[in-house]
Structures are given as structure tokens and as C-alpha cells.
Amino acid sequence: MSKIQTIKGFADLFAPQSRLYTFMEDTARRVFGSYGYNELRIPLMEYTELFQRSIGAETDVVQKEMYTFPDRKGRSLTLRPEATAGVMRAYIEQNCHAQESVSKFFTCGPMFRYERPQKGRMRQFHQLNCECLGAHEPQVDAEVLLMLMFFLKELGFEELQPEINTLGCRECRPAYREALSNFLRRIDPATLCEDCRRRMESNPMRVLDCKVPSCKEQIEGAPRIRDHVCAECADHFDTVLGILDKRKIAYVINPRLVRGLDYYTRTTFEVVSSSIGAQGSVAGGGRYDGLVRQLGGPDVPGIGFACGMERLALMLEDTLAEQVQSRPDFYFAVLAPEAADTALLAAQALRESHLAGEMSFGNKSLKSQLRQASRTGAEYCLIMGEAEFAAQNVVVKHMDSGEQVSIALATLRDWAEIRREQKLDKERKRGSR
Ligand code: HAM
Numbered sequence: 163m164s165k166i167q168t169i170k171g172f173a174d175l176f177a178p179q180s181r182l183y184t185f186m187e188d189t190a191r192r193v194f195g196s197y198g199y200n201e202l203r204i205p206l207m208e209y210t211e212l213f214q215r216s217i218g219a220e221t222d223v224v225q226k227e228m229y230t231f232p233d234r235k236g237r238s239l240t241l242r243p244e245a246t247a248g249v250m251r252a253y254i255e256q257n258c259h260a261q262e263s264v265s266k267f268f269t270c271g272p273m274f275r276y277e278r279p280q281k282g283r284m285r286q287f288h289q290l291n292c293e294c295l296g297a298h299e300p301q302v303d304a305e306v307l308l309m310l311m312f313f314l315k316e317l318g319f320e321e322l323q324p325e326i327n328t329l330g331c332r333e334c335r336p337a338y339r340e341a342l343s344n345f346l347r348r349i350d351p352a353t354l355c356e357d358c359r360r361r362m363e364s365n366p367m368r369v370l371d372c373k374v375p376s377c378k379e380q381i382e383g384a385p386r387i388r389d390h391v392c393a394e395c396a397d398h399f400d401t402v403l404g405i406l407d408k409r410k411i412a413y414v415i416n417p418r419l420v421r422g423l424d425y426y427t428r429t430t431f432e433v434v435s436s437s438i439g440a441q442g443s444v445a446g447g448g449r450y451d452g453l454v455r456q457l458g459g460p461d462v463p464g465i466g467f468a469c470g471m472e473r474l475a476l477m478l479e480d481t482l483a484e485q486v487q488s489r490p491d492f493y494f495a496v497l498a499p500e501a502a503d504t505a506l507l508a509a510q511a512l513r514e515s516h517l518a519g520e521m522s523f524g525n526k527s528l529k530s531q532l533r534q535a536s537r538t539g540a541e542y543c544l545i546m547g548e549a550e551f552a553a554q555n556v557v558v559k560h561m562d563s564g565e566q567v568s569i570a571l572a573t574l575r576d577w578a579e580i581r582r583e584q585k586l587d588k589e590r591k592r593g594s595r
Contacts, residue, residue: 171277171285181488182475183288186317187270190290190469193313197305199268199292204248206272210238216247216457218424220365222357227275241274244423245291246450246466247457253295254459264296270471282441282473292447293466295454300398303429303449304405306465310445311411313469314433319477322444323412324431327387327419328399329367331427332452334392341385342366349380371420386417395428402429425450429465438476445469491581492519493535497528497547505546508556508574515578536561542581 168174175183191201210230217223229241242248249267252258258265269291277283292309294302307324314322330338346362346369354362354369358377361368369381388399406413421430430448438444447467454462492512496505502523509521519540522531528545535543545557556574559566569577 169285171279173284173286179475182478183471186290186471186474186478189316190268190270190313193316194268194292194309197266197309199266199294202249202252202267202269203271204245204252204269205242206274207239207241208248208251210240212247212251212457213240213243216250216423216425216453217244218365220361220368221422221424223275223422227277229274229276243275244273245269245271245289245468246293246423246425246453249291249293249466250454250457250459250464253462254454254457259296259454259460259462262296264294266295267293269293280441281439282470282476284472288471289468290471291466291468293464295464296462297465298451298463300401300429301405303398303402303465306447306467307402307406307429307431308409308411310431310433310447310467310469314445317474317478319435322433322435323414324433325414325416325419326403326429326431327416328391328395328428329420329426329430329448330387330391330395334390334395335427338385338387338390339366341390342370345384346381353377353380365424367420370418371422381418384418388415388417398428421446421448425453425456427451431467433469435473435477438473441473443470444473444477488518490519490538490540491517491585492542492544493531493538493540494519494521495528495531495535495543495545496522497531497545498551499525501546501548501551504551504554504571505544508544508546508571511575512578515575516582517578532559 210228213228214224219225223243228243230238233239249269253265253267269289271288272286273289274286276285279285292306294306307326311322311324329335343362343366346366351359351362354377355372355374358369358372358374361372369377370384372378372381388396391399403413403415416432419430419432420426421432426448428449428451432446433444434442435444436442445467447465449463449465451463453464454460492509494505494509496502505521509519512519520538522534526534528547531545532543541561543559543561545559550556550568554571555568556571557566557568558577
């Protein structure tokens with residue numbers, strides 16, 4: 163029989179890789195939680211129209227990358243290519259703005275985009291996503307950026323710098339679009355890629371984002387949006403940058419940064435790593451003040467970002483894989499069939515005393531069970547053979563030093579207590595370093 167494989171661009175995450183994901187999620191919950199972001203779990207699927215109306219009909223995501231199909235009644239559904247649209251839908255549907263003036267949401271999980279898979283680019287990938295709704299002040303933009311950089315620092319990436327730009331607002335953007343269109347009209351269309359020739363008319367700002375080298379060359383001298391934004395947008399941007407300066411956060415102003423989704427206004431940003439290949443953008447986001455209204459909700463401003471977990475994992479793999487590898491406390495080796503029930507209940511008692519470990523099943527030699535113990539990385543191997551069972555003892559062997567002692571089964575919980583204290587002590591010391 164032929165074997166069934168995963169879908170191209172989708173992946174299974176086994177340990178220790180999956181531990182990196184747990185570590186990222188735990189860190190995200192801790193850091194974002196300390197700024198008041200509460201977890202929101204939204205569905206993986208939405209009506210297609212939601213993404214068309216928010217991400218923008220002219221974007222690559224909507225035009226080429228969505229997993230869209232009809233349900234059994236012919237309604238068009240789409241697997242979420244990002245989380246922002248779903249968060250907005252939930253916010254509007256639950257009338258959140260009537261209950262609190264500012265709402266902060268953390269969302270994480272898989273997203274789906276039909277892109278060409280390569281290193282750091284998957285068709286099912288995972289994002290850590292934050293959205294702050296209800297505040298228009300530039301201090302919020304600064305707080306969101308500081309929070310993102312703090313999160314990345316907590317993961318161990320201190321050297322990353324955000325690229326930042328402003329995209330203006332609905333008042334000043336049309337004039338910039340006009341200036342950009344005038345510039346683009348002077349370019350020989352034959353020197354632009356097919357997408358850009360189309361975008362020139364439908365959504366000229368997308369041309370700034372094109373990765374095709376000949377297009378990049380052509381738009382070298384394009385007008386910069388920062389020179390065209392209104393006084394309020396300029397003030398807003400300066401205030402954000404001023405706060406980052408005060409906190410001594412290094413950043414790069416990138417006038418070409420327009421982002422791949424259409425809902426952005428004012429502050430936009432991306433964090434790019436040079437260490438993981440061509441797909442280096444590890445996080446991206448920005449302000450989207452018109453989005454809630456565009457989706458039929460009240461006129462509420464918003465800002466947010468998403469981090470790509472596959473790309474963060476690529477960066478973490480080298481540095482952290484060992485640290486997040488949790489070491490079990492014990493491996494229970496059973497050498498006599500009659501001892502199996504007693505050993506099983508002793509192992510259960512150890513776990514109820516908050517230790518972690520496995521027990522061996524089946525009739526295997528001591529040598530093979532010790533090999534298995536060391537394979538699991540356990541710190542101790544507990545051994546129960548015929549003699550120990552008869553005496554109601556267990557041998558406790560330290561796997562690194564080889565030292566071993568025999569203890570009475572009746573005192574195993576005390577041993578567990580001491581072991582747990584030692585562990586907590588170690589963790590406290592590591593934490594205070
Ligand atoms: P985005 O820039 O499309 O923004 O995606 C954010 C991050 O998701 C990227 O920087 C990247 O790390 C990761 N990512 C995107 N596509 C893939 C892929 N195919 N494979 C692996 N990783 C990928 C958004 O999605 C916005 N919703 C962010 C946002 C939230 N803006 C405001 N709030």
C-alpha cells in the first residue's frame with residue numbers, strides 16, 4: 163500500500179523542535195501578558211469576504227495565496243492567511259468597543275498561504291500576533307514596538323533592529339499616491355514585471371514592495387512618502403521615533419517599507435534577520451486606523467504585529483535547542499515481572515510529587531534499560547529487581563556520576579521532595595543570573 167504524506171509546505175513538528183514552539187509561546191504569553199494583552203482564540207476559517215475586504219483585493223495574499231473553497235452549501239470559506247482580520251471580525255461581532263475603550267489581544271497558531279515553499283517559508287506556518295484596538299496616540303505605537311523588541315530580546319535576540327516607515331493617513335495618502343503614479347508613468351513599462359505593470363494602475367504603492375531586481379532599480383528615485391505626509395502624520399511619526407531614541411532602540415527608517423497587506427496607515431514596521439536566508443522577515447506590523455470601520459464596525463483605531471514562528475525557530479535552533487531540552491528526573495527500570503505493578507505505582511507517586519519520568523515495560527536486560535534511561539536524558543535511573551522487590555527497596559542511580567544508593571520504597575516520596583527542592587533551587591539560581 164502506498165503511504166500517505168503531508169501536504170507540500172505543511173510540516174509535522176516533533177520534539178525537540180516542538181519544544182522551541184512551546185518556549186516561544188510561553189515567552190510570548192509572559193511578555194505580552196505583562197502589557198495587558200489577553201489571549202483570544204479565533205477560528206482557523208472565516209468567510210472569504212473578510213480577507214478580501216481587509217487584506218485588500220489587489221494584494222498577493224488575496225490574489226494568489228489563499229486556500230479558498232466552497233463549503234457544502236456553496237459558501238466561500240478561506241483558511242486564515244493571517245490573524246488580524248479574524249481578530250477584527252471578533253472584536254466587531256462581540257461589540258468589544260462598547261465594553262472597554264482599549265482592547266488588547268494576543269493570538270497564536272497556524273496560518274495558511276499558498277506560497278512557494280522554501281527555507282523559512284511554509285504553506286502552513288505559525289504566528290504570534292498582537293493587536294491593540296481603541297488608541298490612536300503615538301505612544302501606543304512606541305509601546306507596541308518596545309514590546310516587540312523586548313519579546314525578541316527575551317528570546318535571546320538582542321541584535322535585531324526594526325525597520326520603520328510611515329504610510330500616512332486617509333487624508334494625505336491620496337496626494338502621495340498621485341505623486342508616485344506620476345513618477346511611475348515616466349518609467350518604461352517594459353522594464354517592470356507583469357505584476358508591477360498591473361499594480362501601477364490598481365495599487366501603485368505595491369510597486370515599492372516588489373522584490374524583482376529590475377523593478378527595484380526602476381523605483382530607486384521614487385518619491386518618499388515621509389516627504390508627503392500631513393503635519394499630523396509627521397508629528398505622530400516623530401513622536402514614535404523620539405520615544406525609541408530615548409529608550410536607545412536602534413532602528414532603520416525604510417521609506418520603501420509598505421508591507422504586503424493593504425490595511426496599514428501611519429507607522430509600519432518589520433524586523434528582518436540576516437542570519438536565516440532569503441526569507442528574513444521575522445516580524446511585521448503597523449497601524450491600521452480605518453480597518454475596523456471598513457469591516458462594518460465603529461471608527462476605532464488599531465495597531466499590531468505578527469512574528470513568524472518558523473523563522474524565529476530557525477534562529478533559535480542554533481542557540482537554544484539544548485536549553486529548552488527538558489531533562490526528565492527519572493527512568494524506572496524494572497527487572498522482575500512481579501515488580502511491575504509496584505514500580506508503576508511508585509512512578510505514579512513520583513509524578514504526583516511533580517517529578518517527571520518514564521517507566522520501562524517488557525522484559526529487558528539491565529544494560530538495555532540503562533541505555534534507554536540515558537537516551538531519555540533522565541538524571542536518575544531507579545532500578546527494581548527481584549531482590550529490591552522482595553525488600554521493598556529501590557536502587558537510585560545518578561546517571562552522570564554513576565553513584566547509587568538503595569532507599570526504602572516507603573521513603574520514595576521524601577526523596578522526590580528533596581529532588582524537587584534541588585531543582586527549584588537550581589532554577590532560582592539560573593533565573594537570578
Ligand atoms: P505579514 O508580514 O504578512 O503580516 O506576516 C508576519 C510574519 O509572518 C512575517 O514577518 C513572517 O515572519 C511570517 N510569515 C508570513 N508568511 C509566512 C510563510 N509563508 N511562512 C513562514 N512565515 C511566514 C501579517 O500577517 C499581519 N497580520 C501582521 C499584523 C498584525 N499587522 C497588524 N497586526
